[in-house]
Every structure is written in C-alpha cells, then in structure tokens.
Amino acid sequence: xxxxxxxxxxxxxxxxxxKLFDEEALSLGKAAKLTGVTQSEFINHLGALKIPxxxxxxxxxxxxxxxxx
Numbered sequence: 016x017x018x019x020x021x022x023x024x025x026x027x028x029x030x031x032x033x034k035l036f037d038e039e040a041l042s043l044g045k046a047a048k049l050t051g052v053t054q055s056e057f058i059n060h061l062g063a064l065k066i067p068x069x070x071x072x073x074x075x076x077x078x079x080x081x082x083x084x
Contacts, residue, residue, distance in 0.1 A: 025050075025051070028049055028050050028051070029050045029060070031049065032046040032047070032049040032050045032057070033046070033060070033061065033064065033066065035049075036061070036066070037066050039070075043057065043058070043068065
C-alpha cells in the first residue's frame with residue numbers, strides 16, 4: 016500500500032501527539048484532538064505503546080499507598 020500525503024500527515028500528527036503527551040507537554044484531551052481520535056482510542060494507542068497515563072512522584076505514590084493501608 017503506497018503512502019499518500021494524508022497518511023503521512025496523520026502518522027506525523029500521531030507521533031507528535033504521543034511524544035508531547037509522554038513529555039507532559041499536552042493533556043490527554045489535547046493529544047487526542049491533535050490526532051483526530053477520541054480520548055478512548057488515544058488511550059488504547061498509548062497502552063499499545065506501553066506509555067502510562069498517570070505518573071506519580073515518590074511522595075504522591077507513598078500517599079496513595081498509605082491511603083489504602
């Protein structure tokens with residue numbers, strides 16, 4: 016299947032959105048909007064790439080764990 020201009024642009028938008036989300040420069044909603052998919056679809060894509068949705072610092076994680084104890 017040959018690449019056309021639309022496929023190339025779409026791939027670049029997805030890669031850019033994933034990178035900016037991973038660097039915490041874009042929110043989930045804005046990254047999904049940039050790619051032209053729903054937040055649910057973008058979450059699935061991130062999962063396939065093993066990119067976490069939430070990142071906790073050591074202090075935040077300790078507080079969360081303590082809340083369950």
